Amino acid sequence: MLLASDTAAIHAAIRAAGDLFLPNFRRLPVPQTMPDLQARLADIEARCLAALQGALAEAFPNTPWLAADEFALSADATALPAEYWLCDAMDGAIQYVQQLPGWTINLVLMRQAEPIFAAIYDPLAQELFWAQAGAGAFVNEAPLHPSTKREPGGMVAVFEHTHGLDQDMMLRQRVSQGLENLLGNYGVVRNYGPHGLQLAYIGAGRLDVFLQVGRDLENWLPGLLIAREAGAEVLTAAGQPWHWAADSLLVTAPGLGSAFVSYGYDSQ
Structure with a gap:
């Protein structure tokens, strides 16, 4: 179980990283060539990852970071560190560059090959979805509950x-x-x-x-x-x-x- 101070640090870091991208949303032109698109996506990934790592360095000084592509190349979960951050940075970055809603900042803390804390921040909606293993799930501070539909x-x-x-x-x-x-x-x-x-x-x-x-x-x-x-x-x-x-x-x-x-x- 993470300390309340650690949870607060994660919340603040992911909100700050997401809000970095709000000022330029729909202000930059949509890339029209593949090289331009790839460059824009790489810039988003680098800026977002740097913001998260810098904000969480003090609270988690010994926890390494794995990018999504590094994680995907590992076929054996036991070969990975005992604890690490898995970061896709901006999930839905293509939506961001296309000036569409539906882009988020995603972060998950892994321990012994299991996710123990996860946060997904939607800057446009100002909604932070998060959960800690064994402690429930929330959007901002409100508990989450699935639908009860049957039809x-x-x-x-x-x-x-x-x-x-x-x-x-x-x-x-x-x-x-x-x-x-x-x-x-x-x-x-x-x-x-x-x-x-x-x-x-x-x-x-x-x-x-x-x-x-x-x-x-x-x-x-x-x-x-x-x-x-x-x-x-x-x-x-x-x-x-x-x-x-x-x-x-x-x-x-x-x-x-x-x-x-x-x-x-x-x-x-």
């Missing part, structure tokens, strides 16, 4: 997919099958961009079902802890308990996961 026609489901669908036709077919099942069984199917924010919205009862087929662990972890601590159901797309090595993620309001699987999703 699929009134539910809002969201989906995500990994990169590389053009290179892996089997994965592409699995993604298509999952999306088809969502479209055929829920009243509204959407994608709202950042993984973490969508998962936090499951915890807040704003969304009812999240599905992603294909492994994307570094993007899942912050929102996964928040959704789980709020009381959401966390499974694989095949309806099995979610685990570190899973190559899919199904997060729903309580009791909805088994219903989705009964609609006929096939993970093979």
Whole structure:
């Protein structure tokens, strides 16, 4: 359990990092070439990471930092440090450069291969979603609770997919099958961009079902802890308990996961 002073330091750091980007939002031109886009994204990543590291250096002087791409390259969780920060910096950075809402600052503290503290900050809405393992989930200071809907026609489901669908036709077919099942069984199917924010919205009862087929662990972890601590159901797309090595993620309001699987999703 983190000290209250440590929690306050994390909250202040992630809010300050996100608010750095508010003054230029929709003031900079949308990049029109791939080199310009890549340069803008790299600048966002560097500025955000530097702000977070500088703000948390005093409270966590001995905790190393792993960028999302470094984490993704590690196939063995036991080979990673016992405790570390996992930072995607700005989740939804493409939305930011395209002058769209739906960009957040994501941060998760990992210990012994498990997330123990996560924070997702939406600067435009001034909403900070956060959770500590075993202590519940919150938006700002209000507790989070998933929806209690039971009629699929009134539910809002969201989906995500990994990169590389053009290179892996089997994965592409699995993604298509999952999306088809969502479209055929829920009243509204959407994608709202950042993984973490969508998962936090499951915890807040704003969304009812999240599905992603294909492994994307570094993007899942912050929102996964928040959704789980709020009381959401966390499974694989095949309806099995979610685990570190899973190559899919199904997060729903309580009791909805088994219903989705009964609609006929096939993970093979």
